[in-house]
Amino acid sequence: MLAQPFFPFIPQLHIPDGFLSLAVAAIFWLLSLVFVAVGVHKVQKTFNERLIPLMGIMAAFIFAAQMLNFPVAGGTSGHLLGGALAAIVLGPWAGILVMTSVIAVQALLFQDGGLLVMGANIFNMGILTALVGYGLYRPFAASRRTVQMAAIGVAAWFSVMAAALLTSLQLWLSGTSTLNVVLPAMMGVHALIGLGEALITVAAVSFIRQARPDLMGAKQVREQGGWGWVAAGAAVTLLALLLTPFASADPDGLERVAINLGFMHAGQDAPYQLLPDYTIPFLGESPISGILAGLVGAAVVAALVVLMVHLLRRSSTLTNRRA
Amino acid sequence: MHIDAFDQYQESDSLVHRLDPRVKVVVTALFILSNALLPDGAWAGFLIAFGLIALVAILARLELWRVVKRSFIALPFALAAVTIAFAAPGPPLFSFALGPWEFTVTVPGATRFLSILLRSLLSVQMAILLTMTTPFPDLIHAFRHLRLPHSLVAIIAFMYRYLFVLSDEALRLLRARAARTARLDDRAVGGSVLWRARVTGNMAGQLFVRSFERSDRVYNAMLARGYQGHLYTLSPHEMSGFDWAALGFFALALLALQIFARIG
Numbered sequence: 201m202l203a204q205p206f207f208p209f210i211p212q213l214h215i216p217d218g219f220l221s222l223a224v225a226a227i228f229w230l231l232s233l234v235f236v237a238v239g240v241h242k243v244q245k246t247f248n249e250r251l252i253p254l255m256g257i258m259a260a261f262i263f264a265a266q267m268l269n270f271p272v273a274g275g276t277s278g279h280l281l282g283g284a285l286a287a288i289v290l291g292p293w294a295g296i297l298v299m300t301s302v303i304a305v306q307a308l309l310f311q312d313g314g315l316l317v318m319g320a321n322i323f324n325m326g327i328l329t330a331l332v333g334y335g336l337y338r339p340f341a342a343s344r345r346t347v348q349m350a351a352i353g354v355a356a357w358f359s360v361m362a363a364a365l366l367t368s369l370q371l372w373l374s375g376t377s378t379l380n381v382v383l384p385a386m387m388g389v390h391a392l393i394g395l396g397e398a399l400i401t402v403a404a405v406s407f408i409r410q411a412r413p414d415l416m417g418a419k420q421v422r423e424q425g426g427w428g429w430v431a432a433g434a435a436v437t438l439l440a441l442l443l444t445p446f447a448s449a450d451p452d453g454l455e456r457v458a459i460n461l462g463f464m465h466a467g468q469d470a471p472y473q474l475l476p477d478y479t480i481p482f483l484g485e486s487p488i489s490g491i492l493a494g495l496v497g498a499a500v501v502a503a504l505v506v507l508m509v510h511l512l513r514r515s516s517t518l519t520n521r522r523a
Numbered sequence: 524m525h526i527d528a529f530d531q532y533q534e535s536d537s538l539v540h541r542l543d544p545r546v547k548v549v550v551t552a553l554f555i556l557s558n559a560l561l562p563d564g565a566w567a568g569f570l571i572a573f574g575l576i577a578l579v580a581i582l583a584r585l586e587l588w589r590v591v592k593r594s595f596i597a598l599p600f601a602l603a604a605v606t607i608a609f610a611a612p613g614p615p616l617f618s619f620a621l622g623p624w625e626f627t628v629t630v631p632g633a634t635r636f637l638s639i640l641l642r643s644l645l646s647v648q649m650a651i652l653l654t655m656t657t658p659f660p661d662l663i664h665a666f667r668h669l670r671l672p673h674s675l676v677a678i679i680a681f682m683y684r685y686l687f688v689l690s691d692e693a694l695r696l697l698r699a700r701a702a703r704t705a706r707l708d709d710r711a712v713g714g715s716v717l718w719r720a721r722v723t724g725n726m727a728g729q730l731f732v733r734s735f736e737r738s739d740r741v742y743n744a745m746l747a748r749g750y751q752g753h754l755y756t757l758s759p760h761e762m763s764g765f766d767w768a769a770l771g772f773f774a775l776a777l778l779a780l781q782i783f784a785r786i787g
Contacts, residue, residue, distance in 0.1 A: 216597035217650070218643025219604060222559045240674050249751060251674060253742045254735075256681020257689070261734035263682070264689035268697065268730070270723040272716055280727055289731065300675070301682050308662060309529055309683075311596055311650050314643075316555045371603055376639055381606040396720065403724020404731065411732045 213281070213367055213390075214306065215321055217314030221374035228370070229319025235327045236300050242293040246423065255294065259301035262286055268400075278396025283329025283363070284337075284356040285401045289408060289416065291424025292334040299326030324366050328436065329359040334425055335433010341421040349402050355433075356401035360394035361387065362440050384448050524687040524694075531654040539583035539656045543766040544665035550773045551653045555646040557777045561784050563638040568784030569645065575776060576648045583656050590655070594647040601640050608636040659683055664760055689734055696726045 244251050262282040269279035282302070287295030303321050306312040313321045336355035340348050364386045371377040409416050539547075554575070561568045580587045611632035618627035653662075663680045667673070700722065714722075742750075 214600075216600050216643050217555050217646030218558060218597070218639055218641075219600060222556075225559070236675065237672070240672055244674065250742055252677045252681055253745060254738045255678045257685050257734050257738035257741065259678060259682040260685035260689040261731055263686060264693035264734075265727045265730055267690065267693045268723050268726050270716075270719040272719075278716075278720060278723070280723075285727070285731075297675070297678060301679050304679055305682055305686070307650075309531065309654060309659065311593075311647050311654070314555070314646060315552060315650060316559055316646070375635070376604045376607060378606040378610040382603055386603075399717065399720035400724040400727055403721045404727035407725045407728025408731055411728065412735070415735070 213321070213325055213363055214303075214313030215317045215324075215367065215370070216311075217316050219314075219374065219376050220317045220320055220370055221376075222316075224370050224374045225317050225320060228317075228323045232300070232319040232322040232327060235296055236322070239293040239296045239300075243291075243297055246291075246294075255297050255301065258286065258290060258294070259298045259305070262298055262302050263305065265404075270396075270400075272396070278393070278400065280400045280404075281325065281329070281360060281363075281393075281397055283325055284333030284352075284359040284397065285404055287330035287334040288337050288352060288355070288401070288405060291421075292330040292429050293425065295330040295334065296326050299329065302326075320367075320370055324363045324370075328362050328366055331429065331433050331436050332362045333359040333433075335429045335431075336437060338421065338425065338427075338430045338433070349406060352405055353398040353402045356398040357394040358437050358440070360390050360397050361444075362436055364390035364394075365440050365444055379447060383444070387444060387448075524691045528687045528690075530659050531651070532658045533583075533585060533655045535584055535656075537582060537584045537656070539579055539652075542656075542769055543760060543762050544657050544661040545668050545760070545762065546766045546770045547653050547657055548662065548665045548669065549770065551649050553774065553777055554649045557781060558642045558646050560781060561638075561642065564634040565638075565784040568780055569638075569641045571780050571783065572645050573648075575773075575780075576645065576652065579649075579652050583652065585652070585655055590648050590651050591644075593651050594644050597643045597647045601636075601643070604636055604639045607639070608632040611635055668760055685734075685737075688737075689730070692733055693726075693730055696730060700726065 243255065247254055262285075265280050265282055265285075267279075269277040272278050283295065283299050286298045290298065300322050303313060303318065303325060307315055307318055307321070333355045336358060337348075337351050340351035343351070365383075368377070368379070368383045368386045371382055372379040405416070554572070558572060561572070576590070577587055580590050608628050609626055609632055611629050613629040613631035616628045616630050616633050618625060620626070657665075660680070660683070663676060663683070666676045666679075
């Protein structure tokens with residue numbers, strides 16, 4: 201089968217059935233259903249009867265775009281998840297619908313991601329990425345090109361990180377993984393995957409803006425989503441920025457919070473899954489250093505993007521000269 | 524690529540193939556739900572669940588081994604669950620040293636890990652059986668009959684229709700890039716990682732523009748043929764007595780399985 205060779209490159213955010221507890225799966229199905237239902241309503245109003253062909257083909261586009269990859273080093277390759285790209289180019293509600301369809305087809309056709317846990321997968325890879333991706337891009341939609349591209353890069357990077365964070369938390373709440381191992385592992389791998397996502401998203405948006413400036417004007421952006429998205433996106437990013445270092449430095453602390461709030465009890469089926477003390481020496485860092493690391497990561501992405509925009513501009517003046 | 528290039532459907536005329544797709548979708552969902560409800564360490568329950576998988580595979584005239592082998596697609600994710608084998612408190616099963624660290628697998632930890640793994644494999648196997656015995660368009664009809672949101676089902680139907688078209692387009696872009704990327708083994712050629720990322724991003728942008736414009740053309744063609752926002756089907760898809768019987772059999776079997784796993 202043709203698509204098979206591409207699958208190893210798709211990052212492991214597609215949770216299969218069996219890895220989440222029933223309670224966690226049900227909660228995220230509910231959350232996702234609410235977002236998708238509102239999304240259908242909103243997008244129907246914007247596109248009317250154009251909704252179905254446009255969204256269907258855009259979903260097929262994201263699926264196909266996930267095949268595009270580039271070699272990084274040592275046999276690994278960077279490629280696109282697409283959640284942020286879809287939300288930035290089509291608007292957040294349309295982005296959610298597109299990603300929902302992609303995740304549904306991947307689960308039904310390829311068993312890439314489960315059915316009972318599909319709600320969680322839709323939330324992590326479709327809704328969260330739209331919140332963060334669009335929310336962080338929206339305030340800069342009318343800014344200078346360099347600023348705008350930097351915002352898109354940061355938004356794409358954070359969208360992947362937020363998805364990885366929530367996936368880790370869901371696995372932990374389900375009693376499937378211990379937080380002090382799954383969180384650093386997921387965040388570490390996806391910090392790199394997010395970098396590829398950021399670079400591809402920036403280049404793709406910049407290409408689309410040149411080829412079809414009519415699709416991404418300030419007017420469209422205003423119509424697609426308001427400041428509620430910005431607030432939600434900023435809130436999710438801030439929460440991730442605070443939670444990640446706190447959780448990696450003090451998993452027991454987060455566990456206590458979860459028990460106090462009753463999350464642990466709701467998520468887990470057996471009492472012995474309450475995680476015992478189990479620490480890895482090299483993870484003993486303070487929350488402050490973790491937050492700093494997150495900010496440094498964002499700064500690195502921004503710098504890379506500025507550099508790339510510079511490259512883009514140089515190559516486009518070159519082409520103009522040649523023409 | 525052909526329209527069903529991605530479809531796992533195995534053409535045959537078995538009992539399972541002839542079942543109404545609605546029954547197959549509902550049974551698959553119930554089966555996965557039942558797996559999630561099985562308690563940790565209910566080995567007999569897991570075995571019976573696998574018996575149901577084997578029964579469906581035999582009735583569908585599919586090789587059980589192929590189904591099992593394909594279900595290993597979920598295995599890489601098990602890495603995320605390995606840690607629980609060490610973390611759950613309880614009597615130790617065995618321990619081993621890895622560098623400076625000493626790892627101890629506990630009995631409840633191993634039980635939990637194996638149960639997660641079995642639940643996942645069984646669920647994936649039933650989902651595979653569903654896609655192997657049901658053409659994707661039939662699945663879409665089943666969703667429509669099961670009253671899933673109409674527009675979402677139509678979007679998914681459309682996505683399936685254009686999946687291979689746009690995948691072809693993506694492969695064309697990849698081929699074009701490969702054709703223009705000469706490589707010498709002993710010399711670094713091409714640009715930096717940044718440059719490569721930009722080229723890939725441009726390809727994604729190009730693919731987007733082509734897809735968007737195609738959706739415009741498709742939409743206009745649909746309008747010209749009288750499209751008013753609804754997709755219709757001529758297929759009646761009526762439930763026969765046999766369909767109801769199969770649904771009842773599976774519901775009862777899963778109920779019995781749950782009761783057995785709790786008593787035994």
